[in-house]
Amino acid sequence: MREGSVVWFNEIGLEDIPLVGGKNASLGEMVRSLGGDGVQVPDGFATTADAYRAFIAANQIEPDLRSRLELFHSGRESLRATGEALRELFLGGEFPADIADGIRASYRELSEKAGHPNLPVAVRSSATAEDLPDASFAGQQETFLNVTGERDLLDACRRCYASLFTDRAISYREVKHFDHLEVALSIGVQRMIRADVGGSGVMFSIDTDTGFPGVAVISAAWGLGETVVQGTVNPDKYLVFKALLDLPDCMPIIEKTLGEKASKMVYAKGGSARTRIIDTPDRERQSFVLTDAEIAQLGRWAVIVENHYGRPMDMEWAKDGVTRELFLVQARPETVHSQASGTRFTVSTRTETGPLLVTGVAIGDSIASGVACVIKDPADIEKFVDGAILVTEMTDPDWVPIMTRAAGIVTDHGGPTSHAAIVSRELGVPAVVGTGTATDTLTDGQMITISCAEGDEGYVFDGELAFETEEIDLGTVPKTRTKVMVNIASPAAAFEWWRLPADGVGLARMEFIINNLIKIHPMALVHPDRVTDRAAIRRIEELTRGYMDPKEYFVQTLALGIAKLTAPYHPHPVIVRMSDFKTNEYAHLIGGSVFEHSEENPMLGFRGASRYYDDRYREGFALECRAIKQVREKIGFSNVIVMVPFCRTVTEADKVLAVMAENGLVRAEAGLQVYMMCEIPANVILAERFATRFDGFSIGSNDLTQLVLGIDRDAEHLAALFDERDDAVKRMISEAIHKAHAAGIKIGICGQAPSNYPDFAAFLVDEGIDSISLNPDSFLKTVGRIAQAERNHDTA
Numbered sequence: 001m002r003e004g005s006v007v008w009f010n011e012i013g014l015e016d017i018p019l020v021g022g023k024n025a026s027l028g029e030m031v032r033s034l035g036g037d038g039v040q041v042p043d044g045f046a047t048t049a050d051a052y053r054a055f056i057a058a059n060q061i062e063p064d065l066r067s068r069l070e071l072f073h074s075g076r077e078s079l080r081a082t083g084e085a086l087r088e089l090f091l092g093g094e095f096p097a098d099i100a101d102g103i104r105a106s107y108r109e110l111s112e113k114a115g116h117p118n119l120p121v122a123v124r125s126s127a128t129a130e131d132l133p134d135a136s137f138a139g140q141q142e143t144f145l146n147v148t149g150e151r152d153l154l155d156a157c158r159r160c161y162a163s164l165f166t167d168r169a170i171s172y173r174e175v176k177h178f179d180h181l182e183v184a185l186s187i188g189v190q191r192m193i194r195a196d197v198g199g200s201g202v203m204f205s206i207d208t209d210t211g212f213p214g215v216a217v218i219s220a221a222w223g224l225g226e227t228v229v230q231g232t233v234n235p236d237k238y239l240v241f242k243a244l245l246d247l248p249d250c251m252p253i254i255e256k257t258l259g260e261k262a263s264k265m266v267y268a269k270g271g272s273a274r275t276r277i278i279d280t281p282d283r284e285r286q287s288f289v290l291t292d293a294e295i296a297q298l299g300r301w302a303v304i305v306e307n308h309y310g311r312p313m314d315m316e317w318a319k320d321g322v323t324r325e326l327f328l329v330q331a332r333p334e335t336v337h338s339q340a341s342g343t344r345f346t347v348s349t350r351t352e353t354g355p356l357l358v359t360g361v362a363i364g365d366s367i368a369s370g371v372a373c374v375i376k377d378p379a380d381i382e383k384f385v386d387g388a389i390l391v392t393e394m395t396d397p398d399w400v401p402i403m404t405r406a407a408g409i410v411t412d413h414g415g416p417t418s419h420a421a422i423v424s425r426e427l428g429v430p431a432v433v434g435t436g437t438a439t440d441t442l443t444d445g446q447m448i449t450i451s452c453a454e455g456d457e458g459y460v461f462d463g464e465l466a467f468e469t470e471e472i473d474l475g476t477v478p479k480t481r482t483k484v485m486v487n488i489a490s491p492a493a494a495f496e497w498w499r500l501p502a503d504g505v506g507l508a509r510m511e512f513i514i515n516n517l518i519k520i521h522p523m524a525l526v527h528p529d530r531v532t533d534r535a536a537i538r539r540i541e542e543l544t545r546g547y548m549d550p551k552e553y554f555v556q557t558l559a560l561g562i563a564k565l566t567a568p569y570h571p572h573p574v575i576v577r578m579s580d581f582k583t584n585e586y587a588h589l590i591g592g593s594v595f596e597h598s599e600e601n602p603m604l605g606f607r608g609a610s611r612y613y614d615d616r617y618r619e620g621f622a623l624e625c626r627a628i629k630q631v632r633e634k635i636g637f638s639n640v641i642v643m644v645p646f647c648r649t650v651t652e653a654d655k656v657l658a659v660m661a662e663n664g665l666v667r668a669e670a671g672l673q674v675y676m677m678c679e680i681p682a683n684v685i686l687a688e689r690f691a692t693r694f695d696g697f698s699i700g701s702n703d704l705t706q707l708v709l710g711i712d713r714d715a716e717h718l719a720a721l722f723d724e725r726d727d728a729v730k731r732m733i734s735e736a737i738h739k740a741h742a743a744g745i746k747i748g749i750c751g752q753a754p755s756n757y758p759d760f761a762a763f764l765v766d767e768g769i770d771s772i773s774l775n776p777d778s779f780l781k782t783v784g785r786i787a788q789a790e791r792n793h794d795t796a
Contacts, residue, residue, distance in 0.1 A: 231418025506773020608646025701751025
């Protein structure tokens with residue numbers, strides 16, 4: 001055997017990228033350095049770059065290689081013809097005898113270690129220029145799974161060499177300005193994990209959509225992992241909050257989305273094919289691939305790997321269906337958000353709307369308009385028009401040459417870690433993936449706009465819609481004594497705005513999660529027998545499928561929504577307001593009409609605190625309390641503060657606190673703080689008495705203004721009179737601030753006035769308010785006003 005032509009994973013590390021390429025060097029690094037931390041990586045070996053060069057020399061490939069590339073660069077040969085010719089040079093070659101003997105001997109030794117003759121192995125390509133910090137080379141070379149026997153192994157190795165010159169690999173290196181002749185290829189031979197009867201997927205140690213570094217993002221599907229990597233399935237998605245993983249008795253999973261997982265890749269039986277795609281059984285489609293404990297274990301591994309490498313990482317994992325063990329089978333640097341500026345980011349805002357055509361997962365955070373170029377068959381790739389929006393069923397590395405020329409991308413299949421998603425992020429091209437029906441719904445040549453700027457859901461609209469783009473520089477944000485917080489309703493929005501230097505969340509609206517994620521009236525889940533509308537019954541069954549008890553659907557969905565909203569602001573306080581729907585709003589929830597009565601004036605009716613202890617909603621409120629308790633105690637976000645809205649009397653406050661205690665939310669127990677919305681004149685007049693029941697107040701200036709001035713805030717013909725700056729309203733706010741401070745509790749404001757009026761922000765500073773909570777889009781300009789008001793106050 002030629003010296004150094006084959007090396008074992010435990011003999012190599014990151015310093016050996018020139019020898020074995022990025023992928024194999026990383027595998028060796030994990031085997032050698034992370035096994036002691038419990039990270040499991042399947043054993044294997046790698047051929048070296050010297051072996052590749054020896055193969056080229058022995059088969060006299062280089063002269064033809066140079067001449068073919070010169071023809072391509074001069075425009076005399078097409079990409080397709082060049083790729084075919086170069087691959088044939090390798091497929092027709094033979095390994096030098098000593099290198100072939102070394103591969104065979106290492107394979108026999110690996111089989112003996114595993115106690116399995118002709119051990120099934122994965123044969124992976126590892127180019128010496130791939131998995132670098134600024135280029136992922138995602139899927140550019142081939143991987144061959146379930147390879148058994150020495151002859152098939154050598155054939156797979158030869159095909160790996162040939163895959164260095166696939167059309168997509170040639171194009172990618174051209175875009176990245178890599179010299180084709182300077183790149184060598186190493187082959188990794190790794191013991192196969194029985195994921196064919198288990199599951200597998202992809203994991204990032206950073207949020208792949210927003211760059212939020214506090215989470216690990218895991219995608220999972222049944223069977224071998226190629227379906228997830230290639231984007232042929234819509235996988236499960238899990239988010240783990242990394243900072244809480246080491247807390248005892250906590251399970252910091254903040255998102256669990258059940259994927260469709262319509263098909264899976266398994267081992268083939270008989271014939272020449274090594275793998276095949278089959279339909280996923282219904283039982284598996286409707287089940288999560290990973291248990292909570294397994295999700296947490298992968299999350300811990302993500303932290304270990306990220307800390308060891310000192311940067312965000314992109315990993316592949318597999319779950320052995322026989323032993324139930326988890327393994328990492330690849331790790332490479334994340335190449336998009338890790339390269340982005342931490343202080344500058346761009347915000348796109350759609351200023352026009354149009355007919356919504358399809359929705360899917362948003363990749364990136366920008367907006368693009370263009371002509372739809374619908375291509376269903378890869379054979380038609382050459383029909384793509386530069387600057388169009390590519391619409392296709394899914395992408396694989398063969399599509400990269402046209403993805404680089406697209407204004408946007410829309411796919412039927414795939415999730416946030418699919419090939420289309422990874423490459424789109426790297427290219428900076430917005431994409432909406434996993435729409436299900438885009439290739440059938442959209443028409444070739446149709447003008448469309450895709451928006452990825454509205455959270456984690458992506459939208460495709462008909463027509464060319466107007467939008468604005470603003471670059472934000474956080475380096476210009478001044479420091480303030482006043483705590484400046486944000487108002488957040490959507491968990492997805494919380495992730496979009498994580499970079500803002502906010503002191504926490506001053507108002508998290510629970511009703512957004514109920515309305516947009518849960519969609520069902522909580523009492524319809526407590527008493528489903530009372531729902532008689534057939535359409536409502538069917539919809540409730542669809543949404544709660546997989547839950548033994550439909551009430552758990554409400555609790556789990558609400559808890560995860562609150563947890564995801566809280567994560568970007570941990571450990572700062574997050575004030576979660578309990579539900580404050582009016583009766584007409586509750587009635588619009590699925591099954592809600594049965595449980596709500598009609599009111600002439602819902603704004604002053606059965607809302608807020610009055611519902612929580614009333615038998616008409618008491619059981620629904622109990623579900624809200626269970627969700628909060630889960631967020632604080634099971635998930636681990638003890639920084640969540642509960643806030644009671646529209647509490648009319650001190651007696652009502654006592655009733656609400658008693659009901660909360662019955663449901664496990666006891667003020668001061670486990671550090672629980674309970675705040676009250678200060679939005680009714682009675683709250684101000686009796687503030688000293690309310691202050692003995694609550695830990696803080698938050699002024700709701702919208703409701704307080706309408707009740708002080710006697711104006712319905714929704715009345716268009718009275719809009720000119722509705723003004724938070726009215727002396728009567730300001731006097732109420734001033735009194736509330738001073739009474740709260742006299743009682744020794746904190747007080748903030750979460751209404752719109754500080755965002756809308758610079759002079760109102762100055763008034764609040766002069767009165768000594770503790771915190772001001774703003775809408776995210778007005779945060780930066782208002783912080784400047786607050787800082788100026790503080791300077792003026794100090795010099796007055």
